[in-house]
Amino acid sequence: MYPSLTRRHFAAMAAMLAAPAVHAQAGFPNRPVRLIVAFGAGGNSDTMARLIQPRMAAFLGQPVVVENRGGAGGTLAAGQVAQAPADGHTLLFDAVSFVIAQFIHRGTPFDYERDFAPIGMVAEAPYVVATSAASGIRDFAGVMAAARRDSLAYGSPGIGTPGHLTGVLLAHQAGLRLEHVPYRGGAEVARDIAAGTLPVGILTVNSIKPVVDAGRAVAVAITSARRGGVDGVPTIAEQGFPGFDQTSWNGIVCRSGTPEPIRRRLEATVDAATADPEVRARLQQMGAQAVPADMDGFTARLARERDAIGRMIRETGITFG
Secondary structure, three states, X not given: OOOOOOHHHHHHHHHHHOXXXXXXXXXXXOOOEEEEEOOOOOOHHHHHHHHHHHHHHHHXXXXXXXXXXXXXXXXXXXXHXXXXXXXXXXXXXXXXXXXXXXXXXXXXXXXXXXXXXXXEEEEEEEEEEEEEHHHOOOOHHHHHHHHXXXXXXXXXXXXXXXXXXXXXXXXXXXXXXXXXXXXXXXXXXXXXXXXXXXXXXXXXXXXXXXHHHOOOEEEEEEOXXXXXXXXXXXXXXXXXXXOOOOEEEEEEEXXXXXXXXXXXXXXXXXXXXXXXXXXXXXXXXXXXXXXXXXXXXXXXXXXXXXXXHHHHHHHHOOOOO
């Protein structure tokens, strides 16, 4: 859990009021800023990006244009930002798949560590394991049993997302026959679960909750160490996998080589956006918690997660094929 408002947030809001003066002094931005979302329209990442978009624009004094470039585990969007000028006018809005992608998509013409510079996190949230009402599977034990009897398809917002990784880990740890079906975003996963054409999905609260509320899906497990997002739904850790903890975060990065004063201005922009009470309330409704933007802290977290995921792959022999 994160504090509702911090001293940092009040400073960011004060900076928002002074945005025009700061803008004139810094000379950045001098044209609209593009926010490239690594997932399709309507999903969790897209919703968050569009939620902070007007607040970022107000702070910067320039339009912020959201563009969706879903597919290929986020590499389409990342590649577009990697080729952009290092001037802060083209940003990547991504998720934890940003870290995982470097272990999966090794043939990209860019390098995830070399070609990007962190700006700040936006929010953090658990994923939900959900089953289609049409599947007849009503709980997590049912998912386990079905995946032991036969191959069971599960959908995620894409290769390298926490949903994908959760399924890979479960299959490895419990000897399950889980077949991953990658989509371009959580909204598409939820659509097929509601239609009964996909038996299981592992996706964000925001993507699946409307389908659960409509009675067309059942939330059977939470992927984080603590309960949250959907009332009354136990964690995977509580259901036979002690210590299991997979969460999703969303954050913003830019092209490496972007001058630090511009990165710091963008950091303050994201911080001001997530400090907005309406943004924080909406994120909470989505099952997420706003995270104060911290460029240095985000940089350190990305490094820790790269090390942890690399170690996991080496120790378990997990593949992402």
